[in-house]
Amino acid sequence: EVQMDSVMGVKGGKCLLTIHFAESSLMLAFIRDANTSQSVIDVFNGLDDVLGPELFDKLFPFILTDNGSEFSNPRAIEYRDSFHGGRSLHRTNIFYCDAGCPYQKGAIEVNHELIRRVLPKGTSFDNLTQKDVTRMMDHINSYKRKKLNDRSPYETFSFHYGEEVLRLLGCTPVAAEDILLKPSLLKK
Numbered sequence: 498e499v500q501m502d503s504v505m506g507v508k509g510g511k512c513l514l515t516i517h518f519a520e521s522s523l524m525l526a527f528i529r530d531a532n533t534s535q536s537v538i539d540v541f542n543g544l545d546d547v548l549g550p551e552l553f554d555k556l557f558p559f560i561l562t563d564n565g566s567e568f569s570n571p572r573a574i575e576y577r578d579s580f581h582g583g584r585s586l587h588r589t590n591i592f593y594c595d596a597g598c599p600y601q602k603g604a605i606e607v608n609h610e611l612i613r614r615v616l617p618k619g620t621s622f623d624n625l626t627q628k629d630v631t632r633m634m635d636h637i638n639s640y641k642r643k644k645l646n647d648r649s650p651y652e653t654f655s656f657h658y659g660e661e662v663l664r665l666l667g668c669t670p671v672a673a674e675d676i677l678l679k680p681s682l683l684k685k
Contacts, residue, residue, distance in 0.1 A: 500605040501562040503532055504612055506622030513612070513622065513630065514540050514567075517605035518556075521653035522645060523638050524608045525666060528622065528630045534566065538573040545577060545588060547665055556658070559590040561602050568593075611637045614678040629683050631667050636678060639671035 498520065504513040512532045516525040529536040545553045562568045571591035594601040615633050616622065638651045645653050651670045655663055663669075 498604075499557055499560045500602040501537075501560050501568070502602065502605050502609070503565060503567055504609055504616075505532065506616070506620060506625075511622040511625065515605060515609065515612070516540075516560075517602075517608055518650075518654060519604040521657060522604070522608065522642055522650040523654040523668070524605070524634060524650070525668075526612070526630050526634050528625055528627050532565075532567045534568070534570045534573075537567050538570060541574045541589075542578070544666075548662075550577065550586070550588065552662065552665070554588055556662070557589040559592060561592050561594065563599060563602070564593045564596065608637070611640065611678060615680060615682050617680065620680070625683070631669075633682060635669045635671050636676050636682060638668060639673070640676055640678065641673065 498518075500517040500519060502515050502517075504515055504526070506512055512529055514527045514529055514537055516527075518524070527540045529540070544557075548556065560574070568574075568591070575587060575589055575591055577586045577588050599606055612633070615636075635651075638654075639649045641647050641649050649670070651663065651668060654668075
């Protein structure tokens with residue numbers, strides 16, 4: 498199961514799109530200039546380009562999200578732009594939680610607490626780059642979890658899909674002794 502959500506910085510500023518693989522607890526995060534439907538579509542088109550159709554389809558059979566306005570164009574995420582015989586090609590299925598039931602995608606909400614250790618509520622994301630966000634996620638994805646038998650999301654995802662897939666997704670492991678889940682991680 499893959500869950501998708503947004504993490505907001507300050508109102509009207511940059512925000513994050515988070516994509517969470519519930520089985521391994523691995524989470525990807527992408528900085529976006531604004532919380533728009535097009536910015537979400539652009540992330541998925543970019544992932545499709547990097548992974549290729551076969552691997553994309555394997556990783557994203559379906560995606561669970563809420564009915565935020567940024568997720569209001571499911572067709573553009575569910576279908577690739579490439580046409581075959583005049584029809585766009587199906588790549589995933591989007592499902593929505595029931596209104597007012599964010600617990601239906603509870604795994605991603607729990608992982609957001611780790612993001613908030615580094616980027617507390619009220620923090621502006623406007624000075625963040627994708628490189629900063631990827632660095633933060635590498636630390637979060639390398640943090641060992643009890644529910645994963647004291648393995649990290651990185652290790653668990655690697656076991657299921659391999660190191661090459663993690664490399665394509667831009668993920669890099671961080672040694673346990675180097676993990677920092679505090680705002681100082683991103684201080685320049």
